[in-house]
Amino acid sequence: xxxxxxxxxxxxxxxxxxxxxxxxxxxxxxxxxxxxxxxxxxxxxxxxxxxxxxxxxxxxxxxxxxxxxxxxxxxxxxxxxxxxxxxxxxxxxxxxxxxxxxxxxxxxxxxxxxxxxxxxxxxxxxxxxxxxxxxxxxxxxxxxxxxxxxxxxxxxxxxxxxxxxxxxxxxxxxxxxxxxxxxxxxxxxxxxxxxxxxxxxxxxxxx
Numbered sequence: 710x711x712x713x714x715x716x717x718x719x720x721x722x723x724x725x726x727x728x729x730x731x732x733x734x735x736x737x738x739x740x741x742x743x744x745x746x747x748x749x750x751x752x753x754x755x756x757x758x759x760x761x762x763x764x765x766x767x768x769x770x771x772x773x774x775x776x777x778x779x780x781x782x783x784x785x786x787x788x789x790x791x792x793x794x795x796x797x798x799x800x801x802x803x804x805x806x807x808x809x810x811x812x813x814x815x816x817x818x819x820x821x822x823x824x825x826x827x828x829x830x831x832x833x834x835x836x837x838x839x840x841x842x843x844x845x846x847x848x849x850x851x852x853x854x855x856x857x858x859x860x861x862x863x864x865x866x867x868x869x870x871x872x873x874x875x876x877x878x879x880x881x882x883x884x885x886x887x888x889x890x891x892x893x894x895x896x897x898x899x900x901x902x903x904x905x906x907x908x909x910x911x912x913x914x915x916x
Contacts (some may be wrong), residue, residue: 770887775874783868784830788861788893790823791831795840795860796851805848811841834882838863861893868892870908 723768778785797818798811806814815828835841840860844850855859868891876883885901894906 767886769891770884786831792857799851805844805850865892873908
């Protein structure tokens with residue numbers, strides 16, 4: 710990673726992250742030294758420093774992860790929305806459906822509340838979670854979990870797997886405290902360790 714202001718090397722140990730910008734320690738110090746200035750650059754530097762002072766290290770880590778997830782194409786979808794999609798598909802297509810039928814029906818059913826890009830993201834998550842899968846070479850079918858909570862845990866596992874791949878590609882540290890706010894469910898330390906281990910194994914198999 711590099712500083713958004715000077716292009717130099719950036720790390721959380723010697724800099725901060727602010728709403729999409731990485732600011733290295735040198736630039737941050739320069740901004741702070743210009744507090745007494747009245748120009749736009751000085752005011753901008755003061756605003757950044759004041760915002761960062763209100764953020765915890767965990768919040769900063771989480772924001773960085775969110776930024777990279779969005780850049781990778783991941784879109785956060787409520788588990789209730791994903792559950793509704795599965796129920797609707799099973800009800801409307803009891804004998805299976807094609808990809809085109811699926812998307813056309815979901816657009817018609819949810820267009821008042823969700824965009825096409827949001828629906829595509831939800832469909833991707835359902836495919837990857839195994840809750841929508843192949844029935845034949847042409848047809849797909851649903852495999853609805855026992856409950857919405859079970860579905861949400863599958864989504865959490867997928868998010869962690871995607872995030873580990875991102876961290877590996879961009880040489881980011883995997884910080885558990887920064888991941889926790891991104892998850893739907895609460896987990897014990899042992900459960901989180903298992904989730905991370907399983908995701909790392911899947912990522913290694915994929916590469």
